Amino acid sequence: MNTELLGIIASFAITLVIAVPLGKYLAKVFAGEKTWTDFLKPFESIIYKLSGINPKEQMTWKQHLKAMLTINSVWLVYGFFVLMYQDKLPLNPDGNAGMSPDLSFNTIISFVVNCNLQHYSGESGLTYFTQQFVIMFLHFTSAATGIAAAVVFFKAFRDKTTTTLGNFWEFFVKSITRLLLPLSLIVGLILAFNGTPTSYEGKDQFISLQGDTVNVSRGPAAGMIAVKHLGTNGGGWFGVNSAHPLENPSYLTNMVEVISQMIIPIAMVLAFGYFIRKRKFAWTIFGVMTIGMFMLLIPTIMSELGGNPAIEKLGISQSTGAMEGKEVRFGPAASAYWSTVTTIISTGSVNSMHDSGMPLSGLYQLLGMMINSFYGGCGVGILNYFIYLIIAVFISGLMVGRTPEFLGHKVEAREIKIAAIITLLSPLLILAGTAIATFVFGAYGDADWAVKPANWLNNPSFHGFSEMLYEMTSSNANNGSGFEGLGDNNIFWNISTGIVLFLGRFLPIIGPIAIAGLLGAKKYIPESAGTLKTDTKTFALMTFAVILVLNALSYFPALALGPLAEYFTMIGLRE
Amino acid sequence: MKKYILQSIRLTLVLMVLLCILYPLTLAFAGKFSKGEGSGEKVTKNGETVGYALIGQSFTNPEYFWGRPSAVGYNAAGSGGSNKGPSNPDYLQQVSDRVDTLLKYHPYLKKSQIPSDLVTASGSGLDPNISVEGAKIQIKRVAEYRKLDEKQLEKLVEENTEKPLLGLFGPSAVNVLKLNLALDELKK
Numbered sequence: 001m002n003t004e005l006l007g008i009i010a011s012f013a014i015t016l017v018i019a020v021p022l023g024k025y026l027a028k029v030f031a032g033e034k035t036w037t038d039f040l041k042p043f044e045s046i047i048y049k050l051s052g053i054n055p056k057e058q059m060t061w062k063q064h065l066k067a068m069l070t071i072n073s074v075w076l077v078y079g080f081f082v083l084m085y086q087d088k089l090p091l092n093p094d095g096n097a098g099m100s101p102d103l104s105f106n107t108i109i110s111f112v113v114n115c116n117l118q119h120y121s122g123e124s125g126l127t128y129f130t131q132q133f134v135i136m137f138l139h140f141t142s143a144a145t146g147i148a149a150a151v152v153f154f155k156a157f158r159d160k161t162t163t164t165l166g167n168f169w170e171f172f173v174k175s176i177t178r179l180l181l182p183l184s185l186i187v188g189l190i191l192a193f194n195g196t197p198t199s200y201e202g203k204d205q206f207i208s209l210q211g212d213t214v215n216v217s218r219g220p221a222a223g224m225i226a227v228k229h230l231g232t233n234g235g236g237w238f239g240v241n242s243a244h245p246l247e248n249p250s251y252l253t254n255m256v257e258v259i260s261q262m263i264i265p266i267a268m269v270l271a272f273g274y275f276i277r278k279r280k281f282a283w284t285i286f287g288v289m290t291i292g293m294f295m296l297l298i299p300t301i302m303s304e305l306g307g308n309p310a311i312e313k314l315g316i317s318q319s320t321g322a323m324e325g326k327e328v329r330f331g332p333a334a335s336a337y338w339s340t341v342t343t344i345i346s347t348g349s350v351n352s353m354h355d356s357g358m359p360l361s362g363l364y365q366l367l368g369m370m371i372n373s374f375y376g377g378c379g380v381g382i383l384n385y386f387i388y389l390i391i392a393v394f395i396s397g398l399m400v401g402r403t404p405e406f407l408g409h410k411v412e413a414r415e416i417k418i419a420a421i422i423t424l425l426s427p428l429l430i431l432a433g434t435a436i437a438t439f440v441f442g443a444y445g446d447a448d449w450a451v452k453p454a455n456w457l458n459n460p461s462f463h464g465f466s467e468m469l470y471e472m473t474s475s476n477a478n479n480g481s482g483f484e485g486l487g488d489n490n491i492f493w494n495i496s497t498g499i500v501l502f503l504g505r506f507l508p509i510i511g512p513i514a515i516a517g518l519l520g521a522k523k524y525i526p527e528s529a530g531t532l533k534t535d536t537k538t539f540a541l542m543t544f545a546v547i548l549v550l551n552a553l554s555y556f557p558a559l560a561l562g563p564l565a566e567y568f569t570m571i572g573l574r575e
Numbered sequence: 576m577k578k579y580i581l582q583s584i585r586l587t588l589v590l591m592v593l594l595c596i597l598y599p600l601t602l603a604f605a606g607k608f609s610k611g612e613g614s615g616e617k618v619t620k621n622g623e624t625v626g627y628a629l630i631g632q633s634f635t636n637p638e639y640f641w642g643r644p645s646a647v648g649y650n651a652a653g654s655g656g657s658n659k660g661p662s663n664p665d666y667l668q669q670v671s672d673r674v675d676t677l678l679k680y681h682p683y684l685k686k687s688q689i690p691s692d693l694v695t696a697s698g699s700g701l702d703p704n705i706s707v708e709g710a711k712i713q714i715k716r717v718a719e720y721r722k723l724d725e726k727q728l729e730k731l732v733e734e735n736t737e738k739p740l741l742g743l744f745g746p747s748a749v750n751v752l753k754l755n756l757a758l759d760e761l762k763k
Binding site for chain 1: 576579580581582583584585586587589590591593594595598599601602603605606607609610611612613614615616617620623624625626627628629630631632633634635636639643649650651652653654655656657658659660661662663664666667670671674686687688689690691692694695696697698699700701702703704705706708737739740742743744745746748752755756759
C-alpha cells in the first residue's frame with residue numbers, strides 16, 4: 001500500500017480512536033455527571049458570577065432560542081463596527097486598512113454563523129487585533145453556540161416528558177471550558193512546535209538566495225488555526241488557509257488539522273446516544289453518516305489520483321495525480337481526503353484549491369455541503385440530520401399506516417410542517433441565489449461594482465457556473481470554502497451571501513430545537529409491538545434513501561449544468 | 576429580554592479576556608521555545624537571513640534547482656493559487672508553455688519524464704517543495720551550469736529529500752531552498 005493512502009487511513013482511524021471516548025465524555029459533561037475535568041468548576045463559577053448568570057436556572061426551548069439569538073446579535077453589532085474601524089485600533093503592525101461596510105457585513109455574519117466564508121485575505125484584510133478579538137473569538141463562540149443548541153435537543157429526549165431543558169449559558173460555557181479551549185491548547189502547541197508562528201511580530205523582509213527582496217506575512221496564527229478546525233469554523237489566518245506553509249507546515253500538522261476538525265462532530269453523534277441512553281440508535285446514525293462519507297470520499301480520491309485528462313494529453317507525467325492548486329508536501333490523496341472532510345462537516349478550511357480540482361471532486365464537494373449532515377458541523381450536524389430523521393419517520397409512518405412516532409413522542413402536523421420548511425429552505429436559498437447571480441452576470445455585466453459582474457468568473461463555461469453554485473452552496477451550508485476564482489468582494493456577493501449565511505444558519509437551528517421542544521413536551525408513549533423502531537438497519541436505510549432522494553430531486557439540474565457537464569466534456573479527452 | 580442582553584454583554588467581555596488574551600499569550604510564550612522562537616524558522620547563509628525554511632522562493636537562475644510555478648510569484652506578503660479550472664483553455668495553454676520552457680532548458684528530457692508538479696501552480700503560491708522526480712530531472716542541467724559532477728548532485732538531492740512521516744504516511748518531497756543552499760555550500 002502506498003504511503004499517501006496509508007496516511008488517509010491512519011488519519012481516519014486516529015479520528016475514531018479519539019472521537020469515541022470523547023463522545024462518552026461529552027455526554028457526561030452535559031448531563032452534569034462526574035468527569036475528570038470537574039476541577040474546572042470553580043473557574044466556571046467565576047465566569048458565571050462575573051456575567052451575572054445562574055447556571056441552575058432552567059429554560060424552555062423558547063428561552064434557549066432567545067438567549068442564543070441575543071448573544072449572537074451582540075456579536076454581530078460589535079464585530080461589524082470593529083472590522084470597519086480596525087485601522088484605528090491597536091495591534092496593526094502591517095498597517096492594514098478598515099473594511100468597507102458591505103465586506104464587514106459579510107465577514108461578521110460569516111463568522112458569527114460559523115461559516116467563515118472569506119471575501120478578504122487575512123494577510124492584508126485584517127489586523128492582529130481583529131484576527132483575535134473578532135475572528136478567533138467567534139471561532140470559539142460560534143462553535144459553542146452550535147454545541148449548546150445540540151445539547152438542548154439532546155435534553156428534550158433524555159426524559160420521558162419535559163419542558164425544562166437546562167440552561168443555555170451553562171451548555172455554552174462548558175462547551176468552551178471543557179472542550180474547545182483545552183483541545184485548542186493541545187493542537188495549538190503541536191502547531192507552534194512544528195513551524196506555525198505564535199509571536200505578534202509584523203511582516204519581515206529579507207533578500208532571497210537569488211537576490212530578490214521578499215516580504216513575509218506572519219502573526220500569532222497557531223491558536224486560531226487550532227480552534228478553526230476543532231470548532232469546524234475553517235476561516236484561516238492566511239489567504240490560502242491551510243494550504244499556506246505557515247498555517248499547515250507539514251504532513252504531520254496536516255494530519256493533526258484534518259483529525260481535529262472531525263472529532264467533535266463525530267463525538268456529538270455518539271454523545272447523543274449516551275445522553276439519551278440509546279447507544280444503538282446513535283451508532284446507526286453514525287453508520288449512515290460514515291457510509292455517506294465513504295460514498296463521497298472514494299470517488300473523490302480516485303478522480304484526483306487519476307489526474308487531469310487534459311494535462312495527460314500534453315504528454316507529461318502525472319504519476320502522483322492532479323497537482324494544480326495542491327501542495328507537494330500533502331499530495332493529491334491527502335488533499336482529496338481533506339476536501340471531502342471539510343465539505344461534509346462544515347469546516348470549509350482548505351489545503352488545496354478546490355477550484356482547480358477535477359470536475360467530479362467538485363461534484364462531491366457540492367453534494368457534501370448540500371447534504372450537510374454526514375457528521376456535519378459542530379453541533380449543527382446532528383440537528384440537520386434530525387430533520388432528515390423526522391421526514392423519514394413521517395414517510396415510514398405513512399407507508400405502514402400508523403401515526404409516526406419519534407423516541408416515544410407522536411410526530412404531528414406542526415412538527416412535520418417545520419421539518420418541511422427547513423428541508424425546502426436549503427434548495428430555495430442555493431438555487432434562487434445561484435439563479436440571481438447568473439442573471440446579474442448575464443444581464444448586468446457592466447454594473448459599476450468593485451468587481452464587474454462580467455469579470456466575476458476566473459474560468460469560462462460550465463466551470464464558471466460551478467464557481468457561482470459553489471459560493472451559494474457553501475454559504476447556505478455555513479461551510480465557508482470556495483471556488484476561490486470567483487471575484488466575490490463586491491456589493492452583490494457580500495450582501496447576497498450575507499443573507500443566505502444568516503438564514504442558512506439560524507433557521508436550521510431554530511427548526512430542530514422547536515421540533516424537539518414540542519416533541520419533548522408531549523406525553524410519552526411506551527414502546528410496543530406497533531412502534532416503528534428507529535435503531536434498526538431498515539430504518540437506517542430509509543433515512544439514507546430520504547437523504548438521497550431529497551437532495552437528488554433538489555439539486556440534480558444545477559449539478560448537471562456545472563460539474564457534471566464539465567466532466568462529460570472532459571472524459572472524451574481520455575480516448 | 577433585557578436580562579439576556581446584559582448577560583450576553585458581560586459573558587462576551589469575560590470570554591474575551593480568556594480567549595483573546597490569555598489563550599494566545601500562553602501559546603506565544605510557549606512558542607518562544609520552538610525553532611523559530613514563534614516568528615517562523617529562518618534560513619541563514621553567512622549569518623544573513625536568506626529566507627524562511629517553510630516558505631518557497633522564486634528560482635529562475637539555471638544554476639539553481641527550480642521550484643514550482645506560483646500564481647503570486649512567491650510574494651509571501653500574500654498567498655494564492657491560480658484557481659484555474661481543469662478544463663480552462665487559457666490555463667492548459669499556460670501549462671503547455673511551461674512544458675516548452677522546461678524542455679528548452681532540459682533538452683535531454685522526454686515529455687513523459689516531466690512530473691506535473693513542475694508545470695502546475697501550487698495551492699499557496701509559496702510551496703517550498705518539489706517532488707523527488709522534479710529534483711532529479713534538473714540534476715543534469717544544474718551540473719552543466721555549475722560544472723559539477725552529476726553523481727555529487729544525486730547525493731545532494733538524496734540528502735535533502737524529506738521522507739514520509741515515520742516512513743509510513745504521506746509523500747516524499749524536496750525542499751528547494753535547502754537544496755539550493757546546500758548547493759551553494761558545495762561550491763566553496
